Structures are given as structure tokens and as C-alpha cells.
Amino acid sequence: MRPIIELERISKRYRLGRIGSTSIRDSLERGWQRLRGQGGNGHVPRADFWALRDLSFTIASGEMVGVIGENGAGKSTLLKILSRITEPTRGEAILRGRPASLLEVGTGFHPDLSGRENIFLNGAILGMRRREIERKFDEIVAFSEVEQFIDTPVKRYSSGMYVRLAFAVAAHLDPDILLVDEVLAVGDAAFQKKCLGKMGDVARAGRTVLFVSHNMASILALCERAILLKGGRLINNGPTQQVVRDYLKSTIAEEIVHLEERTDRKGDGSARILSCKVESVESGHFVSSSSRMKFTLAYKSDRPLKHVRFLVTIYDYTNTGIYLFDSDAVGGIPESLPAEGIVTCTTDPINLTPGRCYINLALFRGTAMADHVEQATSFDVEADEFYSTGRVPAREWVLCLLQHQWSWQELAR
Amino acid sequence: MHDIMTSPPPPDFEIRIRPNQSWLRIDLRGLWEFRDLLVLLVRRDFVARYQQTALGPAWAILQPLVMTLVFTVVFSKFAGISTNGLPPILFYLCGLLAWNYHAQTFQLSAGTFTTNAELFGKVYFPRLVVPFAIVLSNLIAFAIEAAIFALFWCYYKFFTPAGAQFGTDARVFLAPLLLVQIAAVSAGSGLIVASCTAKYRDLRHALPLIVQVWLYLTPVIYPLAKVPARWQWALAFNPLALPVEAMRWSLLGRGEIHSAQYLCSLGMTALLFFGGVMIFQRTERTFIDTV
Known part of the structure; x- marks a missing residue:
């Protein structure tokens, strides 16, 4: 079977000094100076910044892959390109399935519309067809726990209700590829936990997940494979344990x-x-x-x-x-x-x-x-395989670990 | 149950993400896939503008009436500008019917990128859906104005002596086609300005000026025949001039339309619309990098 995500030498360039739009006046001034042959002094040197460089990898259908790297390594840019928010400067990516990302929760909600109308609008913005939303409507409403207020404009909702409804829509997307940026995931810890839970569900349903996170524990817990980015390049791609280990090694700059x-x-x-x-x-x-x-x-x-x-x-x-x-x-x-x-x-x-x-x-x-x-x-x-189960207690409970054995014996009557 | 409800993508389903796709490629397939979104956005605009605000519908009625009154007093009575022998109220109402639709659509679609920056930064859908939804949802205000116009039309036709001065026939069926042309001009010019404002933020301040100048260059306040013969050629560069005049010709039976001029106007309209769509599609792909 062909891979569900295929990246072929993807590169993304940002033009520094051109981030943020220019004004007409600046452009005219620059053009005028160029016309008068004074390109030398008025000309702003163009600084290029490559957020991604020649990134190539493939992900098979059903895989759950973590993307790690320091800030500015290109993780978020990668997700932006795969979710088609921006396009690459060079290279090509092929997605053989419908992508969705959990950073979209609640985008496009309109305060004047009722919960019902927002479910349809938000669902459509996220790429669902009307009939698909109709089919899942009852499920979404039940999941959101706002049945009573479903015909009330969402501007009257509490923020908790708002987030629950927004998440309920996103949770019923059923994408083939789920893109998650934990850094950008909004909400409190409970909500983030819900997001992680949703990711697990999606993965168990045999879908593909690409997960960007700073949290090594959740990467280790959820992903079999990890990709390490540094300066926009792919540095490492392999079993999570090993990639995370190499990453942590590299983060300590001064030995x-x-x-x-x-x-x-x-x-x-x-x-x-x-x-x-x-x-x-x-x-x-x-x-x-x-x-x-x-x-x-x-x-x-x-x-x-x-x-x-x-x-x-x-x-x-x-x-x-x-x-x-x-x-x-x-x-x-x-x-x-x-x-x-x-x-x-x-x-x-x-x-x-x-x-x-x-x-x-x-x-x-x-x-x-x-x-x-x-x-x-x-x-x-x-954490490591201190006990062969891979389960160790957290630091909040105890400081030390000790090898020990459990046994059982029947009471002599 | 979950699995039955979810249709897997067809085996050949593929999204190709690559840079610098051709200028000429218009993502028709993408637009078709998001047609439900188009309908829902129109509905959102309708609810937000007319259902949730008490003044919403009243505003749509009041605005053309007040403008017509002002035009009648200032331009017809004070300045004595000709209304082609038509009752001034009908003359201006008809011009404003076309003009208001254009001005609204043009201004709103010109703001596509600036008002939706946050949404565009988070989720992908063909961006053209947004201006197309504006084109459609402004038809609601157009319908309200058309109803007002119809009321005045009947009043003048059947209850005043001026009723003999105007009338319509099968030409009335051309009015929807004229509206399509006006919509194409509004959307096309809106998309071009939207793409320019994505790069030059300060262009947004020029928008009201563009609208105002455009109003005076379009025969809304004056009949087309009042334009001196040696300036008539210039009308070809304003693709809105002919359809606005033709709207009066269609609904009131007055006005002169030369077919050569009209062909020119149609050509300009097509140029503006397709040019706008292409520039817009070019801009949308990396717009978010400049926010």
C-alpha cells in the first residue's frame, strides 16, 4: 500500500523584513530609488529564512508519528503546509486522505448563530458535507452536553459550553489524517487531555496521526515513531524511544x-x-x-x-x-x-x-x-524500563525506585 | 456503527500540495466540494444581518429611500440635472438598486483577507467561497430594494400622470442578466482590491475613496446620454456604466444602449472577473505568511 503522507523535498522560505505587509509608500520609495539608480542605499537587503529545508519522509496509513524539535525547528510550519494553510516554496507533499487538525477548534463560530447553526457552519468550514453533519448531528449534540441550549445563540453560552460544542464538532470530523499541534491546542489541562484522548481514539480506529509536541512524555506514550527536526531539516526518524533520547542528548548544549x-x-x-x-x-x-x-x-x-x-x-x-x-x-x-x-x-x-x-x-x-x-x-x-512493565511512579509521589518482588501464598487452614 | 458511517476515501483520493501552480488553474473541484459551506455562509450573513438585529431589515429599506430623497432634492431640484424625462424618484431608485448592490459587494469582498485573517490562518477551504458567499448574500438586500422599487413603480405607473412616460415589456427579463454582470464586476474588482490589500495594508484606507469616485463615474445620478460625445469612449473602461444604464432601460424603458459600447463593457467585465479570480487565487496560497 502506498504511504498516506508523502513528503518530497519540501522547503519553505520566509522573507524576513517582508513578514508583515508593506505599505504602498515603502514600495513606491523603493521603486523610485531603483529607477534613479540608487539601488545601493535605499535597498533593503532581503534576508531569507528557511523554516523547512528539503524535508522528505513518508508515513504509512494508521501510523501515529510524533514530531519533536526545539522552537523554530519548523514543526508548526510543517503542520501549516500539510493542512494547506500555506504552501511550500519548493517540493511536493501528497496526502492520500482527508486531513484535519485539532487547532481549528471553534474557528468560524458566529456569536449570533444558534448552537445548531454553528454546528453546521463549523462542520462545513472544517470540510464536512451537509449530509454528513446531519447524520452525526445528534451524536455531536449529545457529546457537547448542550442539548437544552442548542437553539440559543452561542453568544449566550458560557465559555465552557462554547468550548464543549466546538470540540464536539471537531471530534466528529473522522479525518483520515489528524494533525495535532499541542502547543497551539487551546483550553485548560482537562481540555488538552480530551484532545489527547481523541487522538488515541483516532489512532485506534486505524487513522493516521501526526502529533507535534514539546512534551516528551506524551510523545513517548502515544507514538511508535518520531521525527526530529532541527533548523528545518530532518535530523532523525525512527522509533520514538531512540529519537527522544537523541533529542534530549542534543538539547544540552554545554557539556x-x-x-x-x-x-x-x-x-x-x-x-x-x-x-x-x-x-x-x-x-x-x-x-x-x-x-x-x-x-x-x-x-x-x-x-x-x-x-x-x-x-x-x-x-x-x-x-x-x-x-x-x-x-x-x-x-x-x-x-x-x-x-x-x-x-x-x-x-x-x-x-x-x-x-x-x-x-x-x-x-x-x-x-x-x-x-x-x-x-x-x-x-x-x-523515564525508562526500570521495571520491565515500563511503569514507574511519578516524582510527585516518591523520589526513589527499588527493585522488588511480589509473591502470593495460600493461607494454611 | 462508527465504521459504517464513515466512508473511506476512494483509493485514488489524493491531495497534492506544491508551490507555484499555474495562474490559470481555478480550483473548481475544491469549490464544488465546499458548496455546502457557500450556502451556510450565506445563511450566516442573513441571520447575522437581518434576524439578530432589529434595525437590520429596516436599514435595508431606509438607506435607498433616504439616498433617493437626497438625490431628488439636491441633484434634480437644486442642480436641475436631467433624469431623462423620468420621475426623479424612480430614476434614482433604479440607479441605486444597481449601485448599492455593487458598492456593498465590492467593499465586503475587498475585505476578504483582512476580515478573515484569523480563520484563514487556522483552516483550509477554497478562499473563493467567502467572496462568492458575499455576492449571494447581498442579493437579499437587493431583493428588499427591488420590492421597494416595484412599489414605487406601480404607484407612479397607475396613480400619476407620469405613468405614461415609462413602462417595460419583455426587456424586464434581461434585468437578472444585468444583475449577473454587475455581480461579476463587483466581485472581480473586489477580489483585485482584496489581493492588493493583502500586500499593501494601507490600501484599505483608499477603499471609501474608490467607491465614491466610482459612483460619480457611473450614471447613477445622471443619465448616460448626458455624457458628452467626446467622452463616451471612456465609458468602456467603467464596466459598470453600461449595465446601470441598461437596468433603467430594462425596468423603465428609457435610455440609450449602443451595442458596440455594450460589447466593450462585457469584455471589460470578463477581464475584471477572471483577472480578479486569478490574482485572488495567487494571493490566497501564501497570504498567511504575511500576516
Whole structure:
């Protein structure tokens, strides 16, 4: 079977300085200057911005694909082109099915029209035929829970009723291809949840979904495949787990956190921690629940150090300490160290629930605190297959994970 | 049940999204698919303009009456401009019948992009549906004015001595065709201005001026015969001049129409309409990038 979405070298150029329309006066002035051969000074250099560059990929019917990338990577432009709101500058896309996007909820509603009339108008704007709307009308009304007010102009609706009715229409579109931009999805958390639920329904009905989101958790939960965009180009296209992992790796721009500039530090200053690097032993900057951690600290002093002690503290956003890695308690640092050098600390699997962790660093000479940097850096723990079910509790409930077994035995009577 | 109700797209269903499609390609298939939307937009305009506002229908009646009164007093009585031997009230009502439809349609369709920017930024449908719906929904106001005109026509015909001065015959059946031509001029010129305002926002301020100048260049206040012979050729460049005059010829039996001039006017109308549609279609595809 041929793919339901096929992109062939799609590119989209925006002309900077031409976004926003010009005025006739500007155009005339420019034209006049060109006529007089003064193209040099009055001419505004045209800056081009390529929102998408040579984007090619295919999506098979029934697939649910996530699109991820930083702001400005071209995700929204891609959806705009596929929903035909704007056209590409180059390339071609073929859709072998009817597309619809959930960002259209409530567009075209007219306040003076009744709920009934708006269902028809909105449905038609979204591409439904009149007979199709008639057939689904009762279902839509029931779904929206505004039966009593169906012949009242929607300007008298509460905002909740308005959104419910608008969503009910969109939810009954039955598109072959659903395009969802989570960033643009309006409404509160409950409404967004409803949108996600609708997406799941559509996918289960065997339809194709293209889902743009910043939320890695929902991408991981909903999509088998993900596409990573960067600077308008396709960087990665593959199983969600792997693409998300690569993406998170790439978002940490600076690998080493430099601390020389930090002035909010304590200690006598006889030795300083210059920088630290936080990574997982297995996969660099991607840290997940079962990662083993590696901390690399660079230090400097004006003389060789004796009886030196390094401390790394990990704590959560409530300032609750989770782990303390103490070189004195474990050993491994020689009696004396040169004036400048690097120490590393590696751990067993950290067993933490997904969420952000913060790090304090400290350096002692004997009993004297030489340096102490609070919140030197932070890292994010991502969810993984810590338990083979893939289900881990949320950070709001607990901090730590522990392997454990359940068993059952019959009561002896 | 869900699956039975949803018809899968035919196996050859395909939407091709690509840049720079030909100027000449008019998306007729798309327009046909969205014909229900056209009907619903007309209905929306009707409800919004006439059902929900108390003054809606009254306004449609009052406006031509007041204008006719002003024209009669100022241009006929004070300035003594000829009304071709017709009762001034009928003369102006007939001119305004055609003119008001044009002015409304022209101005509303010229605002297609500016008033629908938000909607166009969110959902795709053939944008031409919007101006076409304006062309149709303005027929409601036209019908109201036509009814007023018919009332005055009957009054003057049967209850005043002026009744002998005018009349109509089978020509009345040409009036709908004239209306079609006027609609084509209004839509065509509206679409061109709409496309220009998408690029040059400040052009919107020129719109009232364009309408005003156009009114004076069209034989609404004066009969076509009053245009000096050496300026008659210029009438060919105003595609509205002939149909407005022909409207009087059709409904009141007065006025002179030269077939050569009329052919010219028809040519200009076709040029304006198809040119407008093409420029509009060219603009709609990337309009949203400039918002």
C-alpha cells in the first residue's frame, strides 16, 4: 500500500523584513530609488529564512508519528503546509486522505448563530458535507452536553459550553489524517487531555496521526515513531524511544558546567572547584532511572592538597537531599593531590523517579571547608524500563525506585 | 456503527500540495466540494444581518429611500440635472438598486483577507467561497430594494400622470442578466482590491475613496446620454456604466444602449472577473505568511 503522507523535498522560505505587509509608500520609495539608480542605499537587503529545508519522509496509513524539535525547528510550519494553510516554496507533499487538525477548534463560530447553526457552519468550514453533519448531528449534540441550549445563540453560552460544542464538532470530523499541534491546542489541562484522548481514539480506529509536541512524555506514550527536526531539516526518524533520547542528548548544549564565574560560593577559597560534568555512564547526557552516574570535577589550588575530601550532594526541587557522595566515606582519593587536577565519581544505578535533580559540590581540606557551590548544576532523569512493565511512579509521589518482588501464598487452614 | 458511517476515501483520493501552480488553474473541484459551506455562509450573513438585529431589515429599506430623497432634492431640484424625462424618484431608485448592490459587494469582498485573517490562518477551504458567499448574500438586500422599487413603480405607473412616460415589456427579463454582470464586476474588482490589500495594508484606507469616485463615474445620478460625445469612449473602461444604464432601460424603458459600447463593457467585465479570480487565487496560497 502506498504511504498516506508523502513528503518530497519540501522547503519553505520566509522573507524576513517582508513578514508583515508593506505599505504602498515603502514600495513606491523603493521603486523610485531603483529607477534613479540608487539601488545601493535605499535597498533593503532581503534576508531569507528557511523554516523547512528539503524535508522528505513518508508515513504509512494508521501510523501515529510524533514530531519533536526545539522552537523554530519548523514543526508548526510543517503542520501549516500539510493542512494547506500555506504552501511550500519548493517540493511536493501528497496526502492520500482527508486531513484535519485539532487547532481549528471553534474557528468560524458566529456569536449570533444558534448552537445548531454553528454546528453546521463549523462542520462545513472544517470540510464536512451537509449530509454528513446531519447524520452525526445528534451524536455531536449529545457529546457537547448542550442539548437544552442548542437553539440559543452561542453568544449566550458560557465559555465552557462554547468550548464543549466546538470540540464536539471537531471530534466528529473522522479525518483520515489528524494533525495535532499541542502547543497551539487551546483550553485548560482537562481540555488538552480530551484532545489527547481523541487522538488515541483516532489512532485506534486505524487513522493516521501526526502529533507535534514539546512534551516528551506524551510523545513517548502515544507514538511508535518520531521525527526530529532541527533548523528545518530532518535530523532523525525512527522509533520514538531512540529519537527522544537523541533529542534530549542534543538539547544540552554545554557539556561541561563552568563554575569559575560563580561568586555565590562559600569556603576559605584555598582551593576551588572549576567545573563539573554530569553524565550517565551508559549514554552521556541522557540520564534515566537506571543510569549509573558519572561526575567529573576539575579543581585548582595554589599549593598541593593534603587530606582532601570531595562531596557531591543530589537533592530535589523541594531541597530534600537524596544522595551524598563523600570521598572520605568511600575512599579512593590519595592522601595528597597535585595543585590542579580532575577527580571523578561513578555511582551504581541511581534508582530515581523521572524529574529534575540539583547538585551541590563541596571541597574540604582536612576539616576546613575550602569551597562550596550550591546548585552547581542540574540534570533531568527520564523515564525508562526500570521495571520491565515500563511503569514507574511519578516524582510527585516518591523520589526513589527499588527493585522488588511480589509473591502470593495460600493461607494454611 | 462508527465504521459504517464513515466512508473511506476512494483509493485514488489524493491531495497534492506544491508551490507555484499555474495562474490559470481555478480550483473548481475544491469549490464544488465546499458548496455546502457557500450556502451556510450565506445563511450566516442573513441571520447575522437581518434576524439578530432589529434595525437590520429596516436599514435595508431606509438607506435607498433616504439616498433617493437626497438625490431628488439636491441633484434634480437644486442642480436641475436631467433624469431623462423620468420621475426623479424612480430614476434614482433604479440607479441605486444597481449601485448599492455593487458598492456593498465590492467593499465586503475587498475585505476578504483582512476580515478573515484569523480563520484563514487556522483552516483550509477554497478562499473563493467567502467572496462568492458575499455576492449571494447581498442579493437579499437587493431583493428588499427591488420590492421597494416595484412599489414605487406601480404607484407612479397607475396613480400619476407620469405613468405614461415609462413602462417595460419583455426587456424586464434581461434585468437578472444585468444583475449577473454587475455581480461579476463587483466581485472581480473586489477580489483585485482584496489581493492588493493583502500586500499593501494601507490600501484599505483608499477603499471609501474608490467607491465614491466610482459612483460619480457611473450614471447613477445622471443619465448616460448626458455624457458628452467626446467622452463616451471612456465609458468602456467603467464596466459598470453600461449595465446601470441598461437596468433603467430594462425596468423603465428609457435610455440609450449602443451595442458596440455594450460589447466593450462585457469584455471589460470578463477581464475584471477572471483577472480578479486569478490574482485572488495567487494571493490566497501564501497570504498567511504575511500576516
